[in-house]
Amino acid sequence: MWCANLIQFPMEKESFEKTMREAADRFGVSPFVVTSDEGELIGFFCYSVNLDSNEGMLKFVMNTPKYRGKGYGKEMLRLAVKYAFEITNVQAVQLNVFPENERAKKCYESVGFTERKTDLNAFAYKDELWGRCNMIIRR
Numbered sequence: 058m059w060c061a062n063l064i065q066f067p068m069e070k071e072s073f074e075k076t077m078r079e080a081a082d083r084f085g086v087s088p089f090v091v092t093s094d095e096g097e098l099i100g101f102f103c104y105s106v107n108l109d110s111n112e113g114m115l116k117f118v119m120n121t122p123k124y125r126g127k128g129y130g131k132e133m134l135r136l137a138v139k140y141a142f143e144i145t146n147v148q149a150v151q152l153n154v155f156p157e158n159e160r161a162k163k164c165y166e167s168v169g170f171t172e173r174k175t176d177l178n179a180f181a182y183k184d185e186l187w188g189r190c191n192m193i194i195r196r
Contacts, residue, residue: 113141115152
């Protein structure tokens with residue numbers, strides 16, 4: 058299970074582009090690519106704003122394996138939250154993570170996200186049920 062089974066794994070350019078177009082049309086998400094000064098891919102995320110709740114939403118947060126555990130993910134998240142608060146003027150930013158993904162949860166917590174709610178059995182995939190932990194950071 059990867060990205061709630063919304064993006065085919067391993068990621069192929071065509072399926073990724075199709076998913077991004079559908080997400081933009083359906084949820085108004087904007088993709089962000091993080092690169093080094095030399096242009097090497099470091100990470101990726103999508104961001105959208107819910108005008109009704111005045112909350113931003115981070116989706117598909119990921120780092121390339123080469124850059125994991127080196128602080129790049131934390132910095133990417135800090136910059137995403139700064140963008141959300143200063144540019145889109147939201148009061149909070151949320152994201153979802155699988156409860157079993159302790160490494161990601163610790164990264165999110167280190168930036169200031171806290172667990173708001175966990176739904177057990179939120180996703181069905183083949184013969185398995187997966188949970189969803191919603192995390193939030195407020196202004």
